[in-house]
Amino acid sequence: MAIASLSYVRLEMREPADWLWFGEQVLGFASRPAEGGTVRGTLCLAMDAMPFRYLIEPGEADRFAAAGWECADADAFGQSVEALREAGALTRLGSDVEAGSRGAVGLAFGVDPSGNAFELCHGRTVNEASFSSPIDGLRFVTGAMGLGHAVLPAPEFEATDAFYREVLGFGVSDELTLPPPVEGAPPQRIHFLHADNPRHHSVGLYNFPAPSGVVHLMAEVETLDDVGACLDRAKAAEAPIVASLGRHLNDGMVSFYMLAPGGIPIEYGYDGRQFDWSAFEPTRSTAGDIWGHEYNFPG
Ligand SMILES: [Fe+2]
Structure with missing residues (x-):
């Protein structure tokens, strides 16, 4: 099977800062410094040791932007990119900088037949040794x-x-x-x-x-x-x-x-x-x- 997990989601918000308080104080996510290559004002919210699970970017509207699907390894990623290309669903490959902004090694962009944008990645690195929720002791099943x-x-x-x-x-x-x-x-x-x-x-x-x-x-x-x-x-x-x-x-x-x-x-x-x-x-x-x-x- 090509897809290992739902690794992250991207949202666009007119006011990403609204998500900072809600994400931390209601949901219990932890904000982390954004990776290089993200747009200024981007908010990274973590649920575990992954660099982020929610990437919230400033945008023109409040909307869900994309699901980030992770492949197990480079081979699975390559096969999925080919399958997307054949299906006419591959928008483009991501640059190294874009992949880095997801904490990943490889990145591709696609769209499904209903128009839902998504991303495909592999090789996301865990860059934090531990996760500490702003809500004392809270842990997510991830x-x-x-x-x-x-x-x-x-x-x-x-x-x-x-x-x-x-x-x-x-x-x-x-x-x-x-x-x-x-x-x-x-x-x-x-x-x-x-x-x-x-x-x-x-x-x-x-x-x-x-x-x-x-x-x-x-x-x-x-x-x-x-x-x-x-x-x-x-x-x-x-x-x-x-x-x-x-x-x-x-x-x-x-x-x-x-x-x-x-x-x-x-x-x-x-x-x-x-x-x-x-x-x-x-x-x-x-x-x-x-x-x-x-x-x-x-x-
Ligand atoms: Fe559900």
């Missing part, structure tokens, strides 16, 4: 499983689904069908796909557009208390809570969803199940949750 997951808008559903499976090599974990969001609309479909790590899904594809460019991003912590404490911090910060506490059916995650600055939906959870894919049969679901998760997303 490492080889990447930063969490991203659910992306995929209005061109079939083509986008085929792209992630056949070109990027993701595996199917669960295919979820839900009733239409409004009367007269088609049913909601979310395909949950895994990368080459035990996390249930690193990407989800949703058959409707999303105003911020991302349906949500997920961060996983170690305990229920960590989730509850973040819910308290989010409420104190008056962040909109767009889904109440609940447990998902397919990955078992107990989580809530909030809007971070710029309207970026963040799922914050714990207890995500981990899988051995060699003996796994993909599932089909018609319910997203075991309990809770009363959704109240804008739009």
Whole structure:
């Protein structure tokens, strides 16, 4: 499988500084000095020993800019770049300076059939010996499983689904069908796909557009208390809570969803199940949750 993990995400914000306080004091991420080659005013937020997991760049609009997919090594990266080129999905290769700005050795830019920009990298180096959250003792479930997951808008559903499976090599974990969001609309479909790590899904594809460019991003912590404490911090910060506490059916995650600055939906959870894919049969679901998760997303 080509993709090892969701290594980082890039956001564009009119005011990256808004993310500094929220990222540190609500989410518990740690800001680090930006690598060379980033635009002035770029914010790097770490969740672990990686140089960053969230790269927040100044921009014209508040939006999700790209998912950063990491390949296991240079060979896997080279094969994926070729596959992207053949599929007509390779935008360009990144320069050494651009790769360095991601803490990586190699970098490429692409776009999926629904227009979601992404990056492909390999050889990200861990440049910090330890991670220390501004929230005392908080740790994220990351490492080889990447930063969490991203659910992306995929209005061109079939083509986008085929792209992630056949070109990027993701595996199917669960295919979820839900009733239409409004009367007269088609049913909601979310395909949950895994990368080459035990996390249930690193990407989800949703058959409707999303105003911020991302349906949500997920961060996983170690305990229920960590989730509850973040819910308290989010409420104190008056962040909109767009889904109440609940447990998902397919990955078992107990989580809530909030809007971070710029309207970026963040799922914050714990207890995500981990899988051995060699003996796994993909599932089909018609319910997203075991309990809770009363959704109240804008739009
Ligand atoms: Fe999620």
